[in-house]
Amino acid sequence: MKWQYANNTEEYMNPGHLACPGCGGAYAMRLALKALGKNTIVVIPACCWSIIDGPFPLHCIKVPLYHTAFETAAVVASGIRAALEVKGKRDIEVLAFAGDGGTLDIGIQALSAVCERNDKIIYACYDNEAYMNTGIQRSSATPYGAWTTTTPREDFKKERKKNITEIIAAHRIPYVATASIGFPDDLIVKFKKAKEAKGTAFIHIFAPCPTGWRMAPELMITIAQLAVDCKIFPLYEVFDGVKYVINYQPKNIPVQEYLKLQGRFSHLTEEEIEIIQKEVDFNWELLVKKAKG
């Protein structure tokens, strides 16, 4: 992975934000703004970023930000886009930046409608696989096997993670991509592509949460890279809902290596880990088939 863009472009995020140490969501925003630049308006629903930006009257990113209700990030962004069109303001990006709960659960209706209308916004979901801001409750992005405060270890989450990338791709919007904060240059390139899309662009960002995943903050990047190399979170793009491109060939590391670094999986038996491994392998094969066309 390269860090060329990540380290050598202008910053649009100030230090002094309120994220936890090792927050993938905070780094995801920092990278996204490096790609999009000054002429960006950000919309944030209820999520960790409602806090990270800082309490009134503070504001840690150097672009305008509209805080909105949990389920409305996508459509508020559409409203802003409509206003910019009416006012004849071009070359401004509208970025909806939401967590997994605000995207896969409560916000999916408005997001689906925005995709169906193909409104010219960029929607980024920073996925930390649970409702972290409210204290680590399970969402439909929480993977099989995980502990959360509403899926105790004795009754850990049995359902698979909802595949939001495929759901959004099915709307056949021009650009859908997965990205990881462990692959910063790839992430930045994807936001630049999203900017050029002729309509809605959706980027699903893997954003580790040391607090909720019960792991060491300094492992933020390592974990994000391992998720890709274990094929748990492959990096790929979908153009117009049909053309699949895999951006990175995983190192094929067993999922065990990824799971063992996180306390949220520490209760899993070998059999349960095997279930995860099989599911991951199956999903990868499906993706490879799609990419071959």
Added chain:
Amino acid sequence: MKESLIFGKKKVVTGNHAVSYGVLLSRAEVIAAYPITPQTQIVELLSEFCASGLLKAKFIKVESEHSAMAACVGAAAAGCRTFTATSAHGLALMHEMLHWAVGGRLPIVLANVNRSMGPGWSVWTDQNDSLSQRDVGFVQFYCESNQEVLDTTIQAFKIAETCLIPVMLVLDAFVLSHTSEPVDIPYQEDVDQFLPPYKPKYFLDVNDPRAFGGLTSPDHYYEIRYKIEEAHRKALKVAEEVDNEFYQIFGRKYGLVEAYQCEDARLVLVTSGTITGTARQVIDEERSKGKRVGLLKIRLFRPSPIHLIKEILTKVEKVAVIDRNISFGHSGIFSQEIKSILYNEIRRPMIFDFVIGLGGRDVVPDDIREIIDFTYKADYPQEMVYFRGVRL
């Protein structure tokens, strides 16, 4: 659609289309809406205005009323004049975002066609949908005629933008929404003179990056709420000024409330919406028989024109409030309002409350006559509320 065929003419239009013409003349810039009976005709005509280029607005066809208000919130925050329309369940679904529009100080105009709440499904009129939103902080106008609907739509944008609070105008399902009346459609240049373009001081501006609506501690929240209350108090004055200014240009005014035949009245009916028109006729008849009865029409519900209501009702012996709504377990909502306004007055009337016409059941002149007769004969109200016409 040709401009010359619309503007400056008297046209026969429904209440719904009166809203659409009002929005056209107000040059709304972003409209977001979702279909719901009986509102839908408002946005159908607006979509035609947009498609023909007559209205240079962007119309976002959203997937729910919640998103309709959310889209308006985004567009208004980015500096545009915005409009949406809904009814009943749509308004209920919007509830959260109504708070957002108020808290965000966004001058969005919303037309609500009063429709009863299900279940059972009803498309007919009563006021429980809009009155359930009483405390979100929207200004609320209740309209009596289609001309008033059009004129209030235009006034609504001016009040909203002057005070930075959203405005809801309310019209009765079918009795106004689908009933045609002759309506004067103003000239565009006159409306332009009355309502200049919306130019907010603060908006989402990449050259002046700010955060809107972030985490607000107890150290700041109360003051921000207080400023909303201040805006409502300002709106009371502004609504009157706007109505007078409207009169100067268009020759029509409505007042915040209207006292009809109240000068020497001993008994005053309090009405809102289209029941007012029916009551007017009955008042004329009763007056011709020598009964000293009058009528107080509440046009502006929020902010409450407390001073005007006090001025009129402290001079009478009895008040009969006609409520096409109910707060279950208590009484009609307008009667609660009137009672709370008058409670501390030394001279205050007996207040009778009549709940009637829920779910769009017709309220006819005989109903009004019976309410007047009943109130006339009774010494004082023995019940908190009288339910008129319940068939059990």
